[in-house]
Amino acid sequence: MNEAIEFTVGFSHGVEWGWPIGVYLLLAGISGGALIVSLALRYYQRQSVETPLLKAASLVSFVTIVFGMVFLVGDLEKPLYFWKILINYNFKSVMSIGVLALCLYIPLTFVLVAIVFEGWIKEHLATTPLAKLFFLFPLLKALRPAVEVLAFVFAIVVCAYTGFLISVLVRFPLLNTAILPALFIVSGLSAGTAFSSLIASFFFQADAHAGDMKTLHTIEWPVMALEMLLLFMLFVSLIVGTSFDKQTAGAFFQGGYSALFWFGVVGIGFGVPLVLNFLLGKKVAHSAFTFYLSGTASVLGVLSLRLFILYAGQTFSA
Amino acid sequence: MEQDEKRRNFLKYLGASSVVVGTIGQGVLAEEQAQTSNEGKKPHYGMIFDQNKCVGCTECEVACHKINAVPQGQARLYVQNKTDPATPMEKRYVRVSCQQCEDAPCVNVCPTKACHRDEKTGIVTMNADDCIACKYCIVACPYDVRFINHETKAAENCNFCFNTNFAKKQDPACVQACKYKALVFGDLNDPDSYINQILHVKDAVRMKPTFGTKPSLRYIPVVKVGV
Ligand code: SF4
Ligand code: SF4
Ligand code: SF4
Numbered sequence: 001m002n003e004a005i006e007f008t009v010g011f012s013h014g015v016e017w018g019w020p021i022g023v024y025l026l027l028a029g030i031s032g033g034a035l036i037v038s039l040a041l042r043y044y045q046r047q048s049v050e051t052p053l054l055k056a057a058s059l060v061s062f063v064t065i066v067f068g069m070v071f072l073v074g075d076l077e078k079p080l081y082f083w084k085i086l087i088n089y090n091f092k093s094v095m096s097i098g099v100l101a102l103c104l105y106i107p108l109t110f111v112l113v114a115i116v117f118e119g120w121i122k123e124h125l126a127t128t129p130l131a132k133l134f135f136l137f138p139l140l141k142a143l144r145p146a147v148e149v150l151a152f153v154f155a156i157v158v159c160a161y162t163g164f165l166i167s168v169l170v171r172f173p174l175l176n177t178a179i180l181p182a183l184f185i186v187s188g189l190s191a192g193t194a195f196s197s198l199i200a201s202f203f204f205q206a207d208a209h210a211g212d213m214k215t216l217h218t219i220e221w222p223v224m225a226l227e228m229l230l231l232f233m234l235f236v237s238l239i240v241g242t243s244f245d246k247q248t249a250g251a252f253f254q255g256g257y258s259a260l261f262w263f264g265v266v267g268i269g270f271g272v273p274l275v276l277n278f279l280l281g282k283k284v285a286h287s288a289f290t291f292y293l294s295g296t297a298s299v300l301g302v303l304s305l306r307l308f309i310l311y312a313g314q315t316f317s318a
Numbered sequence: 319m320e321q322d323e324k325r326r327n328f329l330k331y332l333g334a335s336s337v338v339v340g341t342i343g344q345g346v347l348a349e350e351q352a353q354t355s356n357e358g359k360k361p362h363y364g365m366i367f368d369q370n371k372c373v374g375c376t377e378c379e380v381a382c383h384k385i386n387a388v389p390q391g392q393a394r395l396y397v398q399n400k401t402d403p404a405t406p407m408e409k410r411y412v413r414v415s416c417q418q419c420e421d422a423p424c425v426n427v428c429p430t431k432a433c434h435r436d437e438k439t440g441i442v443t444m445n446a447d448d449c450i451a452c453k454y455c456i457v458a459c460p461y462d463v464r465f466i467n468h469e470t471k472a473a474e475n476c477n478f479c480f481n482t483n484f485a486k487k488q489d490p491a492c493v494q495a496c497k498y499k500a501l502v503f504g505d506l507n508d509p510d511s512y513i514n515q516i517l518h519v520k521d522a523v524r525m526k527p528t529f530g531t532k533p534s535l536r537y538i539p540v541v542k543v544g545v
Contacts, residue, residue, distance in 0.1 A: 003400075004369070004400045004401075004402065004410040004412070004539065004540065005369055005400075005410075005412055005523065005525075005537050005539040005540075006400075006412070006525065006526070007398045007400070007412045007413070007414040007525070008398070008400075009396065009398050009414055009462075010414070010461070010462025010463060011392075011393060011396070011414075011462060011463050011464060011465040012456050012457070012462050012464070012465065016453045016456050016457050017453060017457055075452075076450050076451050076452050077451030077453075077466055077471050078449070078450050078451045078471050078472075081449075081450045081451075082450055084430045084432075084448055084450050085429050085430055085450055085452075088429070088430040088431050088432075088448060089429070090426075090427075090428055090429055090430070090431050092426045092427075093426065093427045093428060093429045093454070094427065095427065095429040095452065095454050096429040099429060166457075168423075168427065168458065169457050169458055170423065170458075170460050170529055171457070171458075171459070171460045171462065171529075172457075314457065317462070318460075
């Protein structure tokens with residue numbers, strides 16, 4: 001086609017979905033990932049007590065998704081109109097489907113927190129007006145299996161939808177790939193695991209090197225390997241693609257966002273945990289310092305990943 | 319597809335002008351059938367931009383701003399200068415605006431249906447009141463021709479002057495403003511429309527058709543002959 005007839009300018013300002021959306025994507029990932037891992041572990045290990053991990057994960061999943069909503073609504077240019085999204089639905093829109101899923105998921109995480117913290121609530125809130133609601137606990141107990149299954153399913157849906165949300169954007173080769181939703185689920189698992197381990201150990205006295213924490217510590221590495229593999233696949237699909245794809249592959253090597261990738265995603269997210277846990281000897285690997293630093297690094301790595309995908313993704317367009 | 323249709327129409331005219339009586343009968347019949355089947359059919363509005371005629375005066379931009387109250391510094395329509403610096407005397411301009419896709423991603427992704435296709439006319443337009451300015455449509459549009467209007471705080475696109483000139487049954491402001499007739503607006507489903515007559519005789523292309531959104535704008539590029 002005659003190139004002089006193709007226009008090459010647009011009316012948007014490059015990155016229209018900025019860091020608040022990136023933070024939301026991270027928080028949704030943490031929330032879903034934390035629940036998926038902790039509930040899976042509970043089934044797998046047939047646990048019946050409220051483990052520190054479950055306490056941490058349920059709390060984390062509720063709090064992060066609520067904060068996520070704040071960022072999501074805050075990024076609208078008409079935040080006070082956000083209720084319009086709750087009364088108008090477009091079932092072709094991933095955003096509408098996501099909102100529906102969140103409308104179920106957020107109450108589910110809340111109920112799960114209430115169930116898991118029954119003991120604490122009865123002890124600390126007995127003198128408040130909320131005590132009137134305590135009669136609901138037997139009901140919640142009866143519903144618990146259903147709540148757990150639904151929460152597990154919707155946790156996956158929430159993680160996946162954040163990926164689909166941006167993978168439908170055909171203009172951007174880095175985003176418009178089938179790998180993205182998978183990458184978002186896997187990185188969500190990794191951030192969710194890391195964050196809830198930190199909370200479990202810091203607030204709920206989980207032993208950082210035994211029980212659940214130990215199991216999580218062993219699944220952390222295959223998950224990280226999977227994340228690396230998906231990123232590699234994404235990169236390869238770009239360099240063997242069309243001229244637009246090839247240009248987009250440059251996102252990994254040129255410009256400011258490539259620094260975010262190599263420094264944030266690879267250096268902090270993968271490098272720091274690997275070095276601390278494997279290269280500096282057993283003593284360092286088993287220290288509390290390593291536990292906290294490596295967990296924090298994982299979360300920061302996933303934040304960098306979300307921001308990199310979002311910013312670099314919207315910078316290179318077909 | 320388009321090519322096929324053109325050829326068929328060409329043959330049809332050939333048939334109609336032929337001296338063979340039988341063919342005339344058939345030609346007329348075909349014409350009649352086409353017309354009756356066109357009744358009750360929804361319109362499909364489209365626009366032609368003819369690069370051969372555009373001189374880059376930007377009168378269309380000015381008219382669009384005025385008629386549709388587009389805030390300063392923003393635009394539904396922009397005329398880009400694509401002149402090759404190596405051949406500065408051979409001017410090339412191109413219209414940048416919503417392509418009025420038949421399969422419009424902006425409509426598909428809008429969570430509130432603020433960005434929608436008008437039932438009757440098939441035009442992709444906006445209900446500014448329902449827009450929450452989530453910008454999903456802006457990132458979803460393959461042509462990058464949507465923006466959040468600073469004043470209404472709602473997303474916007476060229477909607478063929480849906481609320482202004484079109485509502486008054488007039489040609490779009492940009493079309494009216496073009497002194498060189500580089501812009502033609504009309505119903506692509508009406509075989510007799512002027513826009514279709516032009517498309518029958520001129521080669522037109524769609525912008526970035528590989529996105530698969532079936533844009534309704536047609537571009538007639540400058541083609542060098544005899545070089
Ligand atoms: S060009 Fe963009 S704004 Fe216009 S209909 Fe197509 S997707 Fe929507
Ligand atoms: S910005 Fe407005 S029109 Fe666009 S998708 Fe969001 S709500 Fe719909
Ligand atoms: S058709 Fe109307 S809204 Fe579209 S560019 Fe022309 S004047 Fe502007």
